Amino acid sequence: MLRITLLAFVASTALAAEPIKINGWYSCNAKTFATPVPDTSVTADLPAFSTSAFSADTNVLRSVLRPIDATSIQSLAFASTSASSATTECAEFTLPLCYEGACNTAGSIPVFVKRMRATKRTSSTKALWFLQGGPGASSVAMESLMTLLYSMLNGAVDVYTMDHRGTGRSYKLTCSASQIETSGSPTKGQVLNSVLSTCIKDINIQIGANDTKALRSFSTTSAAMDLSTLISATENANTFVYGVSYGTYLVERLMQLENANIKGYILDGIVANSGSKENKLTVFNDWDKEVDEAAQTFVDLCKTDTYCSSKFPTLDLRTTMVTMYSTMDRNPKSSKCAMALSSSSSTPSAVLRSLFSDLLQSQSLRALIPALVYRFNRCNQADILAIANFATQVQNMGNTQDESDGFESTMLYNLIVVSELWRTPTESYDTLKQTFTNTLIGSNIASLVTTYCIASGGSDPNCINERSPSNSYKWQYPRDTYYDVPITIPKGTSVLLLSGLLDPQTTARGARNQYDSFIGSAKRLVEFNYSAHGTIVNTPVTKLGGAPCAAQLVGSFVTVDGDVTALDTSCLAAVAPMSFQIKSSLAQTLMATSDIYDGTPTKQYKPSSTAPPADKVSDGSATTATDDASAGVSSGYRTAAIVGFVLAALLAIGMVIVVRRQRKQAAATTSIYVEPIEHSSAP
Template identity: 25%
Template sequence: MNLPLWLRRLHRRGAALSLLPVLLAGLAVHAPARAEAELALKPCRLPGFPTELQCGVLKRALDPAQPQGRQIALQVAVVPALARNKLPDPVVFLAGGPGQSAIELLPTLAGRMGRLNQRRDLVFVDQRGTGKSASLACRDERYLPLSKQLDREAMLQELQQCRAELQKLPHGDLRFYSTWIASQDLDAVRRALGVAQWNVIGGSYGTRAGLDYLRQFPGAVRRAVLDGLAPPDGVLPLSLSQDGYEALQTLLNECAAEPGCARAFPELRAQWERLLASLPRELSLRHPLTGKSETVRLQAEDLVMRLRSPLYVPSLRSALPAAIAQAAQGNFDALLGVASGMSGGRGGQLSTGMHFSVICSEDYPRLATRDAATLSGPAAFYARVCRDWPRGEVPAAFYEMPKAQSPVLLLSGGVDPATAPRHGERVLQALGPLARHELVPGAGHGVMGLPCMRDTLARFIEAKTDEQALALKTDCAARMPLPPAFVPPNPELPAAAARPTAEKRP
């Protein structure tokens, strides 16, 4: 699951409605299909992708209960199959977040799915609220001053202002951006394309979208691959806290057990605990994107949150012991640099309004039953935001995961700080005998991008029969090791020689 950058910073203390009656919600799910809306595909090009695509727009009702009411435009992009005689079952990708644009990710993902693209179209749909599909984007928080990003009250005000601006838009009724409505949009795209069945690939939050699509439209799915499970019956703000904490503890334990790391950083856990105990305090830090120095008041919770983002990626994770050791000696630049390693990149910015519209509708009702005094980290922040955020009615069936009716391959990274393997095991039990769960111990958040797993994914979808798909060996990355901790040539030198971080104690 991906989070807005400022929320990763809030958690790394660890990434994303007038109520509709339940009866109407149920009717919307099961109502007979109307005549299909038009989806005329035309040649187009996208920045960063070398070949011509087919793009189009599908009109959908903002409120499913009012099909003739306010309409929104779903953006669709298709990478045509290379073969002249293509197969009839395309591949559709469901993006993460909540809030990522699938089409912005297309240049990266289409390259990784080149084998599948030989004989199958690749379909990318910007989910409502993302990309150019009735966007609910807020100001790009990556460029906000650090002092604002690390100030929860300031970020609450930023979100309140964004929410007020979004609600003025023609499509700004924030009640109608839930996952279950987006599933109906997705199936409307399938029908408009004239596809009987397709293969669904989802990553992170896209697994929640994929599981709901399987629930509502099981007959439309030939095969499904779900990577980094965020099931609908989980409470994301709570699981993020638990998974992030466990991932950090695993890192500290690994360093103590690995001879090279233990020699270089023999007191890493003690340093980490002393570092937390030394906060809050004022520090001069350099903004990772603008390069400007700022004086900020760093809280212990803010420090924990900064560690969550690099835990996503094993190569960044390996630099954390050295960064923690340097921060314990007063130099926070390395920690800030490693924590910002995922700040840029194509598709990195989330649609914040869509992110909260989804979580406030689907997760907050169960979060709100908890004693507010017991909530901390992202759970406490989400609770405050969602208290005033418009929420849509979500059918009770949304939280269920019926038995799979077609083969489903579930993927989990062993050190994933956002969607831990335990979620994949729970989904496996719910989906039943047509599901398989592959755990890659040395992977973080996202498994299908690994070179050998791309081939595994393709073979799973290419298999002629369900039996052949389920019998495939999927453990090609099972022995892939985690990168060892990065140890500077002289571990003492970086901290001793680095420019001292200016510090102002309260």
């Protein structure tokens, strides 16, 4: 249960004069959660992936700026001797609910910090902090990164991470009194727009006032003040700070505070902090446009790739997708695949755009996009079964439970997006939906207009047709003096910017805008042609066992004391090339055939017994957005709800194919074939 200790207000000036209350340091494990028992299921070796494209249980925030997934480097990170022998410590700091100038509500909150101590410490020992994104994601994914860099730097540097306030173990914002985020609630734990007003009231009362200024206690600036305070308290005069995704926005705010202990800043997957007048500030309103930018680059690469282009000899991938979308939408009965994708609330192309958007965010799985286009477009019997198997396996992947899901905060996500990362006045729902329809690939963030209108009080002109708030409480704080202001690089510091040209979540254009807006010359931008979101894990090198190139750049930046001109960039020549080929083992796991394009599946996969209950889907139809689309992440970033109309339809068609094949095999061997008994019970 969340608690706010009602203490006398402690201003930031007082913090400098007296020690901060610390509960710690305690010896703890480098990994918060134990490694799961090895899974022998068919999806055991698949990368984490989720999508709600096939289901009415949509959750657009699973797609929008989802936090970095560092599972791909776990084995590398925890394999080293230096990491395994490191002293890892955890502590809880008591910090003010409100900092001076931010808000006036009295109280304090706990802020969780984890660190790995350098093996030999001196007064000049460096420190490296890792900040996760979201907003609303905990620091659990940062543990692999801090362990990897600790090893790469030979245990000579203190490495830190923390749960930023409002998430994880740092006073997670959740609707505790109303119990909305419990699995037994009517919304099954999701903060849907239908219950958002109730949750907003719940947390406002927890904080102690119906005053939007009090909500600044969970603003980006307050989180940055926490970080600055902790860096000063831990007394490392040579500190470097790495942020990824929303974590870059947090680090940019930290730069504006000009802490003298910080020598360098690293931004990875960059949210641009200023330039709204020139449309250069990163806002979620532009999400689908930016996904489409990365998608266009991706399909262009297919056109120049020998293997990928050979699969589309007549019409290239882009033309095939556009033609397929048009054909399916114009005549949903044009093929069995189109029929399976069609519903009263969503077009076939909308389902596919959303699915491909989720796949594009996964560097391990994005090469499936042309293969799925190929099979959906052809749609023969083998294709239908292959697609049904794929949908089933994605569902099974999503059913994998992750303890860290409980550390994420939907409501912190909503608060910061509505307050700082949403352009106002807002576009209408219809305008953003049309933007999505015009994309080759997109997520359809139109439902966030409804979320914004409820949270902000509904006074925006384009909120007139949206759901009205059910009470007077708001979930939007006033923007402060740091908002949308170009940053002067603090004297004596430097900044390294890392960006992937195939990152659909934080585009290369945003990174370039941020680089250009920095005032000062101590800066360097490194772009990776094929990296998805989070270059620190998505820049593999050709050397066996080698750390990702971006991770090597981070290590070099710390080693050379932030001198961007002395950065060792030799790994850039060894970054693995782009590949559209799918390993036969992955194809077998996903589709029951080793040939992802033309193979005939040898069996039909079944949904796992842990699939969500049937009533999880409100109307049994496929859709990519509804006015009440989930605006939350409380049930986990990996929870895929592929249990609706599409999967049911594909499985039904797939069963027909299996039955027909069994008949043919039976006839060929003159054995007696018994027709399976059909049951009318729901799947």
